[in-house]
Amino acid sequence: MTGAVLAELMAQVTREGGDLLSLRAIAEEAGELGATRAMTRLGLADEKAQADLAELRDLLGAWRDAKKSAWKAVLGWAMRLVMALLLAGLAMRLGFAAWLE
Structure with a gap:
C-alpha cells in the first residue's frame, strides 16, 4: 500500500459516510x-530478530567505547611526546648536554 492508496481509502470512507474509527482502523x-513488509525485507521478521538487534546494539556500543578509548590513548601519547620534546628542548637550551660530558 502506498500513501496515495491510503489517502484514497480514507477519502472513500469519508465520502461514503465512514466515521473516524474506520479511518483510524x-x-x-x-x-x-x-x-511488517519493511521488517521482512530487512530480514528481521523471525523470532531471533529481537536478540539479533540487541546483540548489534551491544556490538555498536562496544565499538563506540573502543573508538573513544583509542582516541584518548592517541591523545595521551601525543601529549607525552610534546612534553618530552619540550623538556628535551628546555634541557638543550639550559646547557644540560654540557653536564653529561
Whole structure:
C-alpha cells in the first residue's frame, strides 16, 4: 500500500459516510502492513530478530567505547611526546648536554 492508496481509502470512507474509527482502523492497518513488509525485507521478521538487534546494539556500543578509548590513548601519547620534546628542548637550551660530558 502506498500513501496515495491510503489517502484514497480514507477519502472513500469519508465520502461514503465512514466515521473516524474506520479511518483510524485503515491507518493502523496500513501502518502494520508497512512495518511488517519493511521488517521482512530487512530480514528481521523471525523470532531471533529481537536478540539479533540487541546483540548489534551491544556490538555498536562496544565499538563506540573502543573508538573513544583509542582516541584518548592517541591523545595521551601525543601529549607525552610534546612534553618530552619540550623538556628535551628546555634541557638543550639550559646547557644540560654540557653536564653529561
